[in-house]
Amino acid sequence: MEKKLPTIKEIAKRLNISVSTVSRALHDHASIGLRTKLQVKKLAEELNYVPNQTAIFFKQRKTFTIGVVLPNLREEFFSSAISGIEDTSFDNNYIALIGQSHDKLEREKTIVDTMKKHRVDGLLVSISKSTNTIEHFEALEQFNIPVVYFDRVPDAPNIHSVWCSLYHSSVGAINLLASKGHKRIGYIQGPSTMNIKNERMQGYQEGLKKNKLHYDESLVVTSDLSADSTQAAMEKLLSLKNKPTAIIAFNDYVALDAMQFARQKKIKINKDIVFVSYANLPVTHYLETPPMASVEQFPYEQGVRAAELLFKLIENKTAEETSPFENVVLYSELIIH
Amino acid sequence: MEKKLPTIKEIAKRLNISVSTVSRALHDHASIGLRTKLQVKKLAEELNYVPNQTAIFFKQRKTFTIGVVLPNLREEFFSSAISGIEDTSFDNNYIALIGQSHDKLEREKTIVDTMKKHRVDGLLVSISKSTNTIEHFEALEQFNIPVVYFDRVPDAPNIHSVWCSLYHSSVGAINLLASKGHKRIGYIQGPSTMNIKNERMQGYQEGLKKNKLHYDESLVVTSDLSADSTQAAMEKLLSLKNKPTAIIAFNDYVALDAMQFARQKKIKINKDIVFVSYANLPVTHYLETPPMASVEQFPYEQGVRAAELLFKLIENKTAEETSPFENVVLYSELIIH
DNA sequence: TCTTAAATGACAAACGTTTGCGTATTTTTT
DNA sequence: AAAAAATACGCAAACGTTTGTCATTTAAGA
Known part of the structure; x- marks a missing residue:
């Protein structure tokens, strides 16, 4: 039996007053007498009345819900980010809907569609690897749904974004390595399909230049x-006549895979080859031979800032102000282990 | 300007037909002529019409939304679980709202309240460490909102749950260690406040008995x-006159902290002391000296099963069948590294 | 040609709230 | 004591859909 929940109407009927009076009484409206207010509240309590938010959402045209779409919740980076998003949402009385694109454009589109249907008040997005168009996000403008991109930000104008700059830390990594005497510095880069700024590479090149080191294409793999792909990349580096003595890895996982492979090849980590990587995952602190340094990208903080920006946009929207495009840049930090 | 979105009403007006006709046309109802259907669909397309789900949710009394409340998204265990939950929800056309209790009962209650307001169709819960009552969940029954607990399942009757049994793997861990000749096996247990079954301990004791080993209270810390607390625990174990040669740790993080502390004390991991722990985090595979074995608890799978069970309950509810309480038990696996 | 049935579509109610406006009663002011 | 103001509440519309019921048109059967 789908037993009906108590409504405002029910209360009105029992008390023989009108629904509007009940509604106002519940909201402590000034025009309702104290006696009535108390009566209404008492009965509401007794009946275990809870306002039907779906009705309210519908009427107010506002859901206090935001959508978060990102590649994969299992990646520590994203789960940290969403943790920040959830915490911020909680503080602002919003709640978050989640969707994983699994790096598939089609799925990303479906998710956006679902979230649109659910009438989210705003969207937080970290785009998938295969996202080569952001039309499906831009279409949300029609619906007055602001979008804030974070971390994996599309390279497009007129967007709101929060991301973490890796440039100076990348330069810093090279400085660090150069100062230790390294001259042959390899770089394991990520897939090129990613439609985002390539600051690691820019920093790598700039760092080399600053330290008067030669940029050697064969050192870039x-x-x-994936573990296999990383191994293949390492194989290339290790087969060079002039091997690198230091390697910068796209992220900690790549570094871990690379280090494991190196160990198999009887190479001593932090002696024969040192590693620097990105992400600064907590686990690296437990390693006996951790990467020499890692670039912290503050995922939690990114989540917080992105959510804050989104809420600002949502408020502004209601206030009928058009806000200019805002792009928040956090600065990564080179953490030396 | 809050520009109004196109509605069914708008379409009706433009086409000079009634809203009901438009609605039915859009739903391919049999009683609408082909001509009209095409006309309606064409205009809907042109206007970029999207049905207002909040109106539909409201009317249908169903939101196709589930709530997920768990302690912390940053923990790999939970982020994997929620990944499974999201994947399953996606396949079933549901979407998930998330909330982190941060192991605080108060916050857990607030979240449940918010989700209730949002009229979720069901709830997935992994209780917080400080949850000593489940009244706030039981109260959802009134609202016809089914609840499925997963992993951290309260020790209460008449609930639906999905969890992973650790008993036999715990026994198995002792068997493994005993077979390697270990006689002094320490155990670093988790906080006792956790209101859940203590299968690790039961397995520990049973394993000792089976292997005719003495249960020594001083070996249980x-x-x-937290890292500090784990260190203190280790200190106790290491200060015993008769030190353990093997230690079972509550989870991988505890093991990692313990191992790090042991290393500082110049103890050789896997020589002087071996470790066995729970969770089987991917990172342990990258360690030079990983725990000897780890108990895999299948978080992703738990999420999938819990979501599946919840959807079943939601459907049944609509079908007016009362389903008996269902408790799904997955079996952990002792993974030997 | 007349009756009947099928096809097509309109009307209106309902879902639970909020809110602008109007009205009746009471209180205050002069 | 009459007028003005404050107090307390009801009426009805609106938000965007879906759906049961009823009315009209068209086609088909005899």
Whole structure:
């Protein structure tokens, strides 16, 4: 039996007053007498009345819900980010809907569609690897749904975004390595399909230049981030006549895979080859031979800032102000282990 | 300007037909002529019409939304679980709202309240460490909102749950260690406040008995799971006149902290002391000296099963069938590294 | 040609709230 | 004591859909 929940109407009927009076009484409206207010509240309590938010959402045209779409919740980076998003949402009385694109454009589109249907008040997005168009996000403008991109930000004008700049830390990594005497510095880069700024590479090149080191293309290899691919990339580096003595890895996982492979090849980590990587995952602190340094990208903080920006946009929207495009840049930090 | 979105009403007006006709046309109802259907669909397309789900949710009394409340999204265990939950929700056309209790009962209650307001169709819960009552969940029954607990399941009757049994793997861990000749096996247990079954301990004791080993209370120490607390626990174990040669740790993080502390004390991991722990985090595979074995608890799978069960309950509810309480038990696996 | 049935579509109620406006009663002011 | 103001509440519309019921048109059967 789908038993009906108590409504405002029910209360009105029992008390023989009108629904509007009940509604106002519940909201402590000034025009309702004290006696009535108390009566209404008492009965509401007794009946276990809870306002039907779906009705309210519908009427107010506001859901206090935001959508978060990102590639994969299992990646520590994203789960930290969403943790920040959830905390911020909680503080602002919003709640978050989640969707994983699994790096598939089609799925990303479906999710956006679902969230649109659910009439989210705003959207937080970290785009998938295969996202080569952001039309599906831009279409949300029609619906007055602001979008804030974070971390994996599309390279497009007129967007709101929060991301973490890796440029100076990348330069810093090279400085660090150069100061230790390294001259041959390899770089395992990520897949090129990613439609985002390539600050790691820019920093790498700039760092080399600053330290008067030669940029050698053979020292740059690519991994699709899978273990196999990373191994293949390492193999290339290790087969060079002039091997690198230091390697910068796209992220900690790549570094871990690379280090494991190196160990198999009887190479001593932090002696024969040192590593620097990105992300600064907590686990690296437990390693006996951790990467020499890691670039912290503050995922939690990014989540917080992105959510804050989104809420600002949502408020502004209601206030009928058009806000200019805002792009928040956090600065990564090179953490030396 | 809050520009109004196109509605069914708008379409009706433009086409000079009634809203009901438009609605039915859009739903391919049999009683609408082909001509009209095409006309309606064409105009809907042109206007970029999207049905207002909040109106539909409201009317249908169904939101196709589920709530997920768990302690912390940053923990790999939970982020994996929620990944499974999201994948399953996606396949079933549901979407998930998330809330982190941060192991605080008060916050857990607030979240449940918010989700109730949002009229979720069901709830997935992994209780917080400080949850000593489940009244706030039981109250959802009134609202016809089914609840499925997963992993951290309260020790209460008449609930639906999905969890992973650790008993046999715990026994198995002792068997493994005993077979390697270990006679002094320490155990770093988790906080006792957790209101859930203590299968690790039961397995520990049973394993000892089976292997005719003495249960020595001094070999059992407690950590609140923080690094400091784990270190203190280790200190106790290491200060015993008769030190353990093997240690079972509450989870991988505890093991990692313990191992790090042991290393500082110049103890050789896997030589002087071996570790066995729970969770089987991917990162342990990258360690030079990983725990000897780890108990895999299948968080992703738990999420999937819990979501599946919840959807079943939601459907049944609509079908007016009362389903008996269902408790799904997955079996952990002792993974030997 | 007349009756009947099928096809097509309009009307209106309902879902639970909020809110602008109007009205009746009471209180205050002069 | 009459007028003005404050107090307390009801009426009805609106938000965007879906759906049961009823009315009209068209086609088909005899």
